[in-house]
Amino acid sequence: MLKFKKELEVEYEKWKTHGPGSSDVGLDEGLELLEKSKQLCKDFTDIKNDNLLSETLFDLEISTYPDLNEMIEKNKVYSMIYAIYKEHRESVKEFSVVAWSRLDINGLTTSADKFVTQVKRLEKKLQPRAEGIHPFVKLRNTIEGFKTSLPFIQELRHPAIQERHWKRIMEETGKDLGEINLKTITLSKVFELELHLH
Secondary structure (H helix, E strand, C coil), X not given: CHHHHHHHHHHHHHHHHHCCCCCCCCHHHHHHHHHHHHHHHHHHHHHXXXXXXXXXXXXXXXXXXXXXXXXXXXXXXXXXXXXXXXXXXXXXXXXXXXXXXXXXXXXXXXXXXXXXXXXXXXXXXXXXXXXXXXXXXXXXXXXXXXXHHHHHHHHHCCCCCCHHHHHHHHHHHCCCCCCCCCCCCEHHHHXXXXXXXX
């Protein structure tokens, strides 16, 4: 039992400093860490229940596990955040492979609006602590940045925009997309420019 408590303590410290809710963890990495953490919590819960049974049978003092409870409860919150991010990431991936000439800007806008609405709903649910939840703030910035970039993308699809204009944009953003071919370029290349930051 002591070994289990020590192992739980070590994992709890790792979860606090470099888990799915850490400030220094990006959303992609956080999504992976969340799945691992949920599985770990499930394994720990099974061991905790076995220990509880033993303590009850032998009339011992019942152990409490506040660290495990905190991990489980906060992971539930993180799950709501990362579920939106995962869906957004998949949606962006689908749009990214479409040829620039066939891009559906209305579909992009509809998708962006949907995710903005989901984030606002979640923010209300998480109040008053939403601002202190690092993955939520990152999610909101990602979704808002995506929506902010759409008017620029629409402007870039104007027939008057030539390859020389793209070269100027690359200079301004400091991103090199290589040789630009307006017939074969895809939205994923345009996303690399991170237009919402400029």
